[in-house]
Amino acid sequence: MEVDEPAIAAGSHSAEDILHSSAKTRPAGELQTGHYESCTHFLRVRRQENRFIPVLMGPKMPRRDQEPMYPKYSHLMLILFKPWRSVSDLKQTMQLWTESFESFKHTCNDKVIAILNNMQILHECKDS
Structure with missing residues (x-):
């Protein structure tokens, strides 16, 4: 084409x-x-x-401030914000999702960090 x-x-x-x-x-x-x-x-x-603007449907988005949910949160945030074509683009074979996400946060731009922070603030507002 x-x-x-x-x-x-x-x-x-x-x-x-x-x-x-x-x-x-x-x-x-x-x-x-x-x-x-x-x-x-x-x-x-x-x-x-x-x-x-995509509207995510399905189960509630995990929160970063809940320790048991942090691996799931890390996994989902990598899928949403890190460019990828295969799982190996998201994390290395023996690497944990949390390790890969922490590494990604140091390399992504400020706009992504702001979005991640806003998502957390939304969770906190729903708590109050």
Whole structure:
């Protein structure tokens, strides 16, 4: 599948510029060779007004301040915030989820840390 040339040259703008651009044509990329939809699908950066906030359904999100739930919390936060394609991208074979998450927190950007803190504050507000 051929992908249209983006209106914004990838090398000429920062990721922040691309995300906030109002250009009609959006940057796009092909899926990895071997992906089962690589011949029929591609990914495109959405315009800001067309982005969505995911609402997680199912069991309650674990809290980071409850010791027995911290491994589950670590596992889920890595899945949500660390880019990955396989489990080995999230943690090493003999590594605990908590160890991998602690390592990730030292390398992720401030925006992710702020989101993690806000999630915890939401839990604490529900307690009061």
